[in-house]
Amino acid sequence: MDLLPTDEQSEIAASVASIVADRQSADEAVTDALWSAASEQGWFGLGLAESAGGVGYGLAEETLVAFELGRACAPGPFVATMLAAHIAAAAGETELASTFISGAERAAWVELDGQGGLIFDGVEARFGVVMGRAPSVNTLDIGSATAAPSLDQLVPLHRVDDAGPAVARLSGADAEAILLRAEVLIAALCSGLAAGTTAQSVEYAKDRLQFNQPIGSFQGPKHRCADMAVRAEAAITQTRYAAVAVQTSRPDAAFHAHAARAVASGAAITNAQVNVQNHGGIGFTWEHTAHRYVTRSRIVGTWMGGRFDALASLLSQPPAA
Amino acid sequence: MNLDYSDVDLEFRDEARTWLAENLPTDARPPDGQPMREFDLAWQQTLFAGGWAGINWPKEFGGRGLTDIEQMIWYTEFARSEPPFTLNNSCTFVGNNHGGPTLMTCGTDEQKAFHLPKILGGEVVWCQGFSEPGAGSDLASLSCKAVVDGDELVVTGQKIWTSYAEVADFQELLVRTDPSAPKHKGISWVICEMTTPGIDVRPIQTMAHTTDFAEVFYDEVRIPLSNVVGDLNDGWRVAMSTLSFERGTAFMADQIELVAVVEELIEEARVRTGPDGKRPAIADDEIARRLATARAEVAALGAMTIAGISRNRTTEMPGPEGSMIRLFHGELHQRIYQLALDIIGSDAYVLTGIDGDGVWTGPYLQSFAYTIGGGTSDIQRNIVGERVLGLPRNK
Numbered sequence: 003m004d005l006l007p008t009d010e011q012s013e014i015a016a017s018v019a020s021i022v023a024d025r026q027s028a029d030e031a032v033t034d035a036l037w038s039a040a041s042e043q044g045w046f047g048l049g050l051a052e053s054a055g056g057v058g059y060g061l062a063e064e065t066l067v068a069f070e071l072g073r074a075c076a077p078g079p080f081v082a083t084m085l086a087a088h089i090a091a092a093a094g095e096t097e098l099a100s101t102f103i104s105g106a107e108r109a110a111w112v113e114l115d116g117q118g119g120l121i122f123d124g125v126e127a128r129f130g131v132v133m134g135r136a137p138s139v140n141t142l143d144i145g146s147a148t149a150a151p152s153l154d155q156l157v158p159l160h161r162v163d164d165a166g167p168a169v170a171r172l173s174g175a176d177a178e179a180i181l182l183r184a185e186v187l188i189a190a191l192c193s194g195l196a197a198g199t200t201a202q203s204v205e206y207a208k209d210r211l212q213f214n215q216p217i218g219s220f221q222g223p224k225h226r227c228a229d230m231a232v233r234a235e236a237a238i239t240q241t242r243y244a245a246v247a248v249q250t251s252r253p254d255a256a257f258h259a260h261a262a263r264a265v266a267s268g269a270a271i272t273n274a275q276v277n278v279q280n281h282g283g284i285g286f287t288w289e290h291t292a293h294r295y296v297t298r299s300r301i302v303g304t305w306m307g308g309r310f311d312a313l314a315s316l317l318s319q320p321p322a323a
Numbered sequence: 324m325n326l327d328y329s330d331v332d333l334e335f336r337d338e339a340r341t342w343l344a345e346n347l348p349t350d351a352r353p354p355d356g357q358p359m360r361e362f363d364l365a366w367q368q369t370l371f372a373g374g375w376a377g378i379n380w381p382k383e384f385g386g387r388g389l390t391d392i393e394q395m396i397w398y399t400e401f402a403r404s405e406p407p408f409t410l411n412n413s414c415t416f417v418g419n420n421h422g423g424p425t426l427m428t429c430g431t432d433e434q435k436a437f438h439l440p441k442i443l444g445g446e447v448v449w450c451q452g453f454s455e456p457g458a459g460s461d462l463a464s465l466s467c468k469a470v471v472d473g474d475e476l477v478v479t480g481q482k483i484w485t486s487y488a489e490v491a492d493f494q495e496l497l498v499r500t501d502p503s504a505p506k507h508k509g510i511s512w513v514i515c516e517m518t519t520p521g522i523d524v525r526p527i528q529t530m531a532h533t534t535d536f537a538e539v540f541y542d543e544v545r546i547p548l549s550n551v552v553g554d555l556n557d558g559w560r561v562a563m564s565t566l567s568f569e570r571g572t573a574f575m576a577d578q579i580e581l582v583a584v585v586e587e588l589i590e591e592a593r594v595r596t597g598p599d600g601k602r603p604a605i606a607d608d609e610i611a612r613r614l615a616t617a618r619a620e621v622a623a624l625g626a627m628t629i630a631g632i633s634r635n636r637t638t639e640m641p642g643p644e645g646s647m648i649r650l651f652h653g654e655l656h657q658r659i660y661q662l663a664l665d666i667i668g669s670d671a672y673v674l675t676g677i678d679g680d681g682v683w684t685g686p687y688l689q690s691f692a693y694t695i696g697g698g699t700s701d702i703q704r705n706i707v708g709e710r711v712l713g714l715p716r717n718k
Contacts, residue, residue, distance in 0.1 A: 003325065003326060003629060003632075004324060004633045005324060005326075005633050006630060006633045006634065007324060008324065011324065062324045200712075204714065208713070208714060215715070215717075215718055216715050218708070218715055219714065219715040219716060219718065221701065221704075221705070221717070224705065224708035224714050225701065225704040225705075225708065227708055227712055227714060228647075228707035231647065231707055231712055232650055232651050232707065235647050235651075236620070236623040236624070236626075236627060237623070239626040239627045239629075239630045240622055240623035240626045242626065242630075243326065243622070243626035243629070246324050246326045247326060250326065250327075257622070260619070261619035262623075264615065264616065264619040265619050265622075265623045310612070312619075313611075313612050313615035313616060314611070314615065316618055316619055317611055317614060317615040317618065321582075322582070322622065
């Protein structure tokens with residue numbers, strides 16, 4: 003019983019952090035160099051068995067990657083491509099899985115609404131993941147999709163009339179497992195976002211002088227920072243618990259995955275909003291990256307129905323074991 | 324990262340479950356006074372006889388020498404056994420959860436040998452004497468004075484907000500032993516025997532109708548110097564260790580009990596009529612979301628408790644991260660009872676006690692203490708800000 007990352011896991015997190023560190027201020031979503039580095043580090047097969055062409059770690063390690071992506075507010079279809087590899091592998095589409103694992107193909111995130119589908123991070127993607135009741139990898143023709151102005155400039159947005167034909171689809175226990183995996187990874191992204199804004203606010207509160215002292219010495223900003231830290235800590239800790247629960251197929255895995263997404267999505271959005279306030283005027287500018295956490299958390303935090311869906315799903319579960 | 328119990332853990336859990344089923348008291352806990360003291364001590368004695376007192380205390384002090392994980396398992400099993408009282412309200416709380424651990428960390432061999440077995444064995448009740456009328460959040464400004472006279476300290480002054488003072492045998496007492504030193508450097512932490520002449524305990528009734536709260540007056544109370552824990556004038560350091568236990572691990576039982584409280588509340592919301600007067604309360608969107616949020620946050624609190632144990636494994640005392648858990652826990656505890664009163668309809672007009680099954684209004688009133696005692700939420704935020712995040716102190 004231990005909820006802190008092992009030394010090996012901390013090394014994975016550090017190596018991920020080292021290549022995404024400067025991504026929040028980038029002008030383009032994903033450079034080829036970053037995608038190659040991620041592929042070389044094995045992100046897309048991290049949680050797949052070696053027999054399936056993966057690295058042989060599990061969801062706990064994938065969670066570390068997603069957390070670091072969130073913390074750096076790094077854009078790109080990384081988590082969607084990780085999930086696409088899992089769906090393809092579980093559906094027996096070995097060849098398709100290997101193209102995701104190697105990074106040769108990218109998968110966009112697809113959300114369905116009443117008018118069709120919304121494609122996130124689809125610019126370079128020929129596939130999309132759809133996290134419905136029967137989660138699937140679909141082929142995507144981004145050229146025929148309609149580009150829409152995105153709330154988050156680094157997350158390109160397109161509209162399609164339908165989500166395209168499925169090339170790998172899951173049902174039953176496989177479907178449930180991938181949905182929980184997706185929930186935990188979203189929770190990890192959100193936890194990272196919540197931790198990233200906490201770090202920004204704390205750093206600013208130490209540096210910014212007013213009334214001849216750092217604003218972090220005043221209880222207003224100090225207490226907002228403390229609340230941000232607590233929200234981020236609750237989010238990542240519950241997410242880690244959920245990651246292990248899902249990975250080891252505990253009977254209360256769904257309970258904890260829903261709980262993680264509920265806590266983490268709320269933490270990401272709230273912290274991002276408070277972070278702008280903590281920065282005052284500079285926080286309202288385009289130049290500062292505080293707004294990127296606001297728009298990213300509003301996108302990632304509402305995928306798969308967002309906090310309200312996570313809460314409804316959680317309440318329908320039996321008590322945790 | 325793993326959630327696996329060892330074979331030893333699992334055996335311990337089964338043993339605890341079986342023992343609790345056979346030994347849990349079924350009668351209600353008396354709300355105050357000597358009957359309450361006798362009830363709480365009898366339970367502590369039963370625990371001790373069964374080997375369930377001081378699970379994570381070293382064997383040399385009568386404990387079982389196991390880890391915080393086993394202590395957590397015990398609290399989990401206790402909460403699941405549907406006990407008629409909550410551990411957090413017990414008058415054995417101070418001795419078990421911060422007086423005892425402070426002696427273990429800072430006491431002399433004689434102090435440990437004399438007091439720790441009595442605490443564990445349910446022979447004595449401890450109370451806390453930290454706050455004063457003029458020293459609350461600014462604890463270090465305390466002025467209750469103690470003058471060295473031969474091999475004794477002579478204490479004159481006042482303490483306040485002392486729970487269970489009337490039924491306590493000993494008190495962890497902070498006194499000013501050097502008024503000329505800077506405020507943090509002239510304090511001593513002493514063990515005060517509550518029967519010493521010159522002590523006057525005056526009860527204070529709380530908003531939750533409990534009467535175990537008190538102010539304590541000291542008129543030339545003579546305490547042997549051998550009762551000083553740590554060195555003379557080193558009391559601030561010792562008090563910080565007391566508070567790190569109080570903020571770090573003392574509320575583990577309550578944190579775990581909240582799981583059962585939320586599940587009980589969800590059941591209430593299924594059977595009680597909701598705000599529309601027709602459907603069950605749980606069919607109301609706002610109530611449903613608040614219940615689900617409580618479930619999610621209690622789960623997160625449990626995970627934070629485990630992570631805290633993981634972190635404390637390598638340290639003698641809980642670190643400042645404990646204040647993050649304490650802050651989250653105190654406010655969550657309050658939100659849960661606030662939600663309860665929104666769910667229980669006309670029962671919210673009826674006062675209950677603070678212990679027992681299906682009681683909500685008493686615990687609701689009591690819940691206001693959770694963001695005040697052991698350092699207010701504002702103080703916890705200062706600690707998180709300054710000691711966890713490294714923000715500067717106010718000049």
